[in-house]
Amino acid sequence: MADLVCKNLNMTFTNPQTGDAVEALKDINFNLSKGELLSVLGPSGCGKTTLLNLLAGFLNPTSGEASLGGKQIEGPGVERGMVFQQGALFEWLPVSKNVDYGLRMKKTDPAESRVLVEKWLDIVGLQGFGDTPTYQLSGGMQQRVALARCLINDPDVILMDEPLGALDALTREKMQSLVLELWKETGKTIMIITHSVEEALLLGERLFVMAPRPGRIHKEYNLPFAERGLSESLRDIKQDAHFSQVREEILTMIWNMEEEIMGRA
Amino acid sequence: MLESLSDNRASIAAVLILLILAAFVVSLVIGKRQSRLRAKDEVFGDPQRTRGGWYWALLGVCTILLTWFYFSWGVGRAYFPQTANEMCQIAKLDETLSPITARLPIESRYYKSTLLVSRNTTQLETLESSLPVEAFTEQEQTELLALIENSRQLIVNSSDPANLNQEAQVQFEKLSGEIETLSADLRKGSEGLEPTAEALAQPKWGVSSTEIPILPTTSRGVLFDQVASKSEAITAAFVKVRNHIPANDALIADTKERLAALKEANESGSFDEKTTEARNAYVKAVDRIFKRLDDGLIFPSKSLDTINAAITDLHDAKNDAKGNLTLIDAVFFPGKGVVKSKTQCTEQGSARWLPKPTDVVATFGKLANPNLEDGGGYRGFPLLWWKWLPVADVTGFLFPDWIADAWPGEYARHGSDGSIDPNFKDKLLAFAEGEVNLGSIPMLDGHIWDSLFRVLVALALGILLGVPLGLFMGVSKFFKSFFDPLIELYRPVPPLAWAPLILTIFGIKDDGKIFLLFMVAFAIMVISARTGASGTQLSKIRAAHSLGSTDRQIMWNVIFPNALPEILTGIRIAIGVCWGTLVAAEMLAGTTGVGFIENIARTVSDYELIWVTILIMGILGLVFDLMMRWVIDKTIPWRGKG
Numbered sequence: 001m002a003d004l005v006c007k008n009l010n011m012t013f014t015n016p017q018t019g020d021a022v023e024a025l026k027d028i029n030f031n032l033s034k035g036e037l038l039s040v041l042g043p044s045g046c047g048k049t050t051l052l053n054l055l056a057g058f059l060n061p062t063s064g065e066a067s068l069g070g071k072q073i074e075g076p077g078v079e080r081g082m083v084f085q086q087g088a089l090f091e092w093l094p095v096s097k098n099v100d101y102g103l104r105m106k107k108t109d110p111a112e113s114r115v116l117v118e119k120w121l122d123i124v125g126l127q128g129f130g131d132t133p134t135y136q137l138s139g140g141m142q143q144r145v146a147l148a149r150c151l152i153n154d155p156d157v158i159l160m161d162e163p164l165g166a167l168d169a170l171t172r173e174k175m176q177s178l179v180l181e182l183w184k185e186t187g188k189t190i191m192i193i194t195h196s197v198e199e200a201l202l203l204g205e206r207l208f209v210m211a212p213r214p215g216r217i218h219k220e221y222n223l224p225f226a227e228r229g230l231s232e233s234l235r236d237i238k239q240d241a242h243f244s245q246v247r248e249e250i251l252t253m254i255w256n257m258e259e260e261i262m263g264r265a
Numbered sequence: 266m267l268e269s270l271s272d273n274r275a276s277i278a279a280v281l282i283l284l285i286l287a288a289f290v291v292s293l294v295i296g297k298r299q300s301r302l303r304a305k306d307e308v309f310g311d312p313q314r315t316r317g318g319w320y321w322a323l324l325g326v327c328t329i330l331l332t333w334f335y336f337s338w339g340v341g342r343a344y345f346p347q348t349a350n351e352m353c354q355i356a357k358l359d360e361t362l363s364p365i366t367a368r369l370p371i372e373s374r375y376y377k378s379t380l381l382v383s384r385n386t387t388q389l390e391t392l393e394s395s396l397p398v399e400a401f402t403e404q405e406q407t408e409l410l411a412l413i414e415n416s417r418q419l420i421v422n423s424s425d426p427a428n429l430n431q432e433a434q435v436q437f438e439k440l441s442g443e444i445e446t447l448s449a450d451l452r453k454g455s456e457g458l459e460p461t462a463e464a465l466a467q468p469k470w471g472v473s474s475t476e477i478p479i480l481p482t483t484s485r486g487v488l489f490d491q492v493a494s495k496s497e498a499i500t501a502a503f504v505k506v507r508n509h510i511p512a513n514d515a516l517i518a519d520t521k522e523r524l525a526a527l528k529e530a531n532e533s534g535s536f537d538e539k540t541t542e543a544r545n546a547y548v549k550a551v552d553r554i555f556k557r558l559d560d561g562l563i564f565p566s567k568s569l570d571t572i573n574a575a576i577t578d579l580h581d582a583k584n585d586a587k588g589n590l591t592l593i594d595a596v597f598f599p600g601k602g603v604v605k606s607k608t609q610c611t612e613q614g615s616a617r618w619l620p621k622p623t624d625v626v627a628t629f630g631k632l633a634n635p636n637l638e639d640g641g642g643y644r645g646f647p648l649l650w651w652k653w654l655p656v657a658d659v660t661g662f663l664f665p666d667w668i669a670d671a672w673p674g675e676y677a678r679h680g681s682d683g684s685i686d687p688n689f690k691d692k693l694l695a696f697a698e699g700e701v702n703l704g705s706i707p708m709l710d711g712h713i714w715d716s717l718f719r720v721l722v723a724l725a726l727g728i729l730l731g732v733p734l735g736l737f738m739g740v741s742k743f744f745k746s747f748f749d750p751l752i753e754l755y756r757p758v759p760p761l762a763w764a765p766l767i768l769t770i771f772g773i774k775d776d777g778k779i780f781l782l783f784m785v786a787f788a789i790m791v792i793s794a795r796t797g798a799s800g801t802q803l804s805k806i807r808a809a810h811s812l813g814s815t816d817r818q819i820m821w822n823v824i825f826p827n828a829l830p831e832i833l834t835g836i837r838i839a840i841g842v843c844w845g846t847l848v849a850a851e852m853l854a855g856t857t858g859v860g861f862i863e864n865i866a867r868t869v870s871d872y873e874l875i876w877v878t879i880l881i882m883g884i885l886g887l888v889f890d891l892m893m894r895w896v897i898d899k900t901i902p903w904r905g906k907g
Contacts, residue, residue: 058807076810088804091903092826101822102812135903146808153812 004032004055004157004189008064011050011215023214024050028064030208030217032191034156037183037226039192039204041250043257047215048193052159055191056082068156078102081155085162087142089134089149095121096130098145102153120148123185124178140171144178151186160192164199173234176202180229197250201225201243202234209250211257219253221246267630272472274623279343281623282334289327292320330622338612339621341597342470347486348593349470349477352603353610354489355590358583360605361496362576364504369573371580378564381557382420388554389413392547400543405530408523409551415520416555419513423563428510433564436506437572443499444575447492451582455488471624477603477610488586503572507561517559524552620873625880628873632862635711643862647711654708657699669694713881715775715857720843723779727786727839732832735791736824739798748791756788760846764853773854778847785846786839793835797828830897830904837893844886859885 009028014021024047032038040048053059055066057076066073068080076082089098096117097104103113121127124144134142143163150158163179164172176199183190194200200207205226211218223246225237237243270277299320307314334340341348368377375383393413396406422428464480471477481490531544584591594602600614611617620628634641635650642648672690679685687695695701709718737744755763764781771777801824809823851860859878866874897904 056807056811058810076807078811078813080811082808082811084804084808086804088802088808090805090809090823090826092829092901101809101814105812105814105818105822133903149808149812 003034003070004066004068004191006030006055006064006066009051009054009061009066010063011047011054011059012062025054025061026214026216028215028217030220032157032189032206034189035187037190037192037203037205038208039194039200039206040208040210041194041197041200041254042208042210042215042218043212043254043261044195045215045261046210046212046257048210049161050215051210052161052191052193055157056080056159078106078153079156081150081153081158083143083146083150083158083160083163085165087134087139087146089142089145091133091135094131094133095126095137095145098134099130099148099152101149116152117148120152123151123182124148138171139167140175143167143175147178147182151182151188155188157189157191160190162193162195165195172199176234177229179203180226183226184230197247197254198238200250201247202229202237207250209253212261218257267634271627271630272469274471274621274627275342275346275469278334278339278621278623282331282340282343285327285330285334288323289331292323292327296320296324333619333622335597336599336615337619337621338598338600338616339623341593342621345593345597346470347483348590348598349603349610349612350482351486351489351590352594352598353477353479353605354481354486354493355583355587356603356605356610358489358493358496361493361500362579364500365572365576369569369576371573371576376566376569378424378562378566378569381563382424385416385420385554385558389416392550392554397543397547400536400540400547405527408527409547412520412523412527412551412555415516416551416558418516419555419558420563422510422512422516423508423558423561424565425512426565426567428512429565429568430508430510430561433506433508434568436502437568440499440503441571441575444496444572444579447496447499448575448579448582450492450495451488451579451586454586455484458484458487458491460484460487471621476612479605479608479610485586485588485590489583508564508568509561520555524548524555528552618872620876624873625876629877629880632874632877643712644856644865646857649709649711649713651707652710653705655699655705656703657696657701659706660696660699660701660703664697666694666697669697712857712859712862713885716847716851716859717885719775719778719782719858720840720847723782724786724836724839724843726779726783727790728832728836731787731790732794735794735796735832736798736820736828738791738795739801739828740820740824745795752788752791755784756792760785760842761849764846764850768850768854773856778850778855781850782843782847785842789835789839789842790832793831793838794828797831798824800831801827830901833893833897833901837890837897840889840893841886844882844889848882 006028009025010023011025012021012023028051040051042048050059054061055073057073057080060074073080090101093101099120100108100113100117103116117130118127121130124147126141126144126148129137129141134145137145146163160179164175167175179190179192180203182188190203192200192203194203201223202225204221204223207221207223208217209219209221210216225240225243228237296318299318334343338349366372370376393410396409398406401409460482461480464478464482467478467480467482469478481487527548531541531548534544536544598616600612600616602613603610604613631641632643632648635647637645637647642650669690672693674688674690676694677685677688677691692701734744734748738748739745760781763784767781767784768777771780805823805827806819809819814822847858848860848863851858852864855861859881863875863878866872866878
């Protein structure tokens, strides 16, 4: 089983000048089974990006351990795909070269790659855009390329760092549907960091609300909306009374956390 | 064909100027109309407004060319090709008369005699008041003051009309009469005067190295030339006239004697060093003024009236005879005009240091001619041509001889029968020294190629070594910190400050210049590659990591393309700086190259050649930059869009 497991994960940053230590993450424990869709929400500074970077292998925890499929995470790897807020596409390459980047690094046979690229461009809705320079694409399309680039490597887990944060409302909704579709079709484990409560509710089978200082998991929800989103319109779900209730609850929670920080500061 | 182009450059210029003028007017009209048409759709300050506008570019080019043609007398020569020759004849007359006019208030405020009286009187007063009393005895002091008084008396006597030397009086009247005949000649006009065949056979203005043909080629010119040669005798006679007057004779003899006595006393007396110096200096000063007055150049002011009137009249006659030349000179020949020196007539001022565009092109044509026997090239070397280069020369360069030295074994020795049997090590050495015949390849050659070669080799080395180092410095703490002090210490020193040192160490051959340019290019490339590398977005590097790249793959596939815009901009800057440094380095030392030509041209004041080299450099710089712009457009269209 390719479970993503965090055990007593701690992360402390020390300011090299002042020597002040900041506990970015404290005692993070969770177990994410294969095929689960997790969204992580929290006020700014609660360590959600730090958590993601730890899981991606860009940072090493101060103590505790994170593992995927029983293998400890040490450094970045293909089995943990990343999608960034701005896409982080290689603008000097056209769409297809961006998508098959991982395959080229593995020195996959070009003919085989071509088939895979076609397939994934088709899935993310970019058929025919293979030769387009990425800088000519809109924000939503760039994010589709980023998704395809990540998925073509067939990772066990997909880590998304506010992937839809920079998109306009309409594009965002379409992309949310796309993420749900991909989740269902590929059966991948997906972890999404977001600062939008609605998005967290829609794209989270499980939802962690994190609290700052020290960064920790404040509350966990198990939600039905992601499953429903596969068959229903996202806009309808948002009208749902249950949805509104949970949304208000979380908003109040985060609001209080922000108040607390402001008061303390 | 080139010959006839060169010989008819005035006519070619005439046509060109008309074409340029037409283009000027047309582009101005189009530009005006376009501005009026677009006035409504455009908002002030919108940068988009600067796009397009070829007509204003054309207008700008036309303005430059017309200004150049005008101030270099290109327009004047095109439409009034005889004018300079005529002005040369007038300059001849002015030159011969100059010793006379210098004595008269013509082109100056005072008579020379008046100036002499004024200057000598002032100096005598100063002398009188600065008598060093401690250096002379009382008796000597009185003596010196008396001598000063003597000198004053000489001035007074010379200025008195009653004392005027009779011979001088007669001479002045005679010369005045002769000058009047010159005026009459000028007034008579040039009818019936013909230029000689020799004069007509002279090379045209600007074609040969003598700038303006010196013999008169028009009847008006002949007139001035004749008057000028007649005036030579008058001038010669005039400068010999002196106002030696009997009234001064006794005074002069007395003064001479007493000055001699004082000098004698100075030499025989035993004074301390300081006193001797003061005494000698003072007596010498008195003597100097006395000798000047003894020269007899002070005339009573009235005595020069007749000569003055005659010369003034001659000037009027000259101006009348010039006719439309005065206007043409003023309008089409801006600057100082034509000056006659001993052997030639030359253009002065802007016309000289701003050579005519056609002359510059003709000089370039001569230089660009690859046929050295035909006078082409410069200093026995073509400007830009090709030659057969033995391949062995190149292998010798790529394969240094120390490899042969390091090869195991020994070089061959001569055998007992006196023959030498070369072994493999010998053959290796021969190969390294370029002594093997490997055939030849065509290769560029010439001054421009030499300059280009130096820049290109240095640039290539700078890029090959600088870019990788810069990239590593952008990502590695060790590389950054280790190399930073080295580069930042040598980089701020202006390349020309390094030049003397490097040229001394490496000598004046190519390697010194290449090394100097390499230093320049290397620093620029390191810094631009480093800036580009360190500017890579963290998320791109992280994405590449997550996509399974190794460090080396990230370097090549992410950091390098990300730094490419900076690197290309760096190359563009490096080309410009290298080119500038090279030309200066070639001026310091060397025997080939564009900078070398300019340096030699400077020492002989060959303005056409200087302009040719400047234009070559400008055009090559422009070509480089256009190429780089094209490369940048083609290779990094994503720049600024990531």
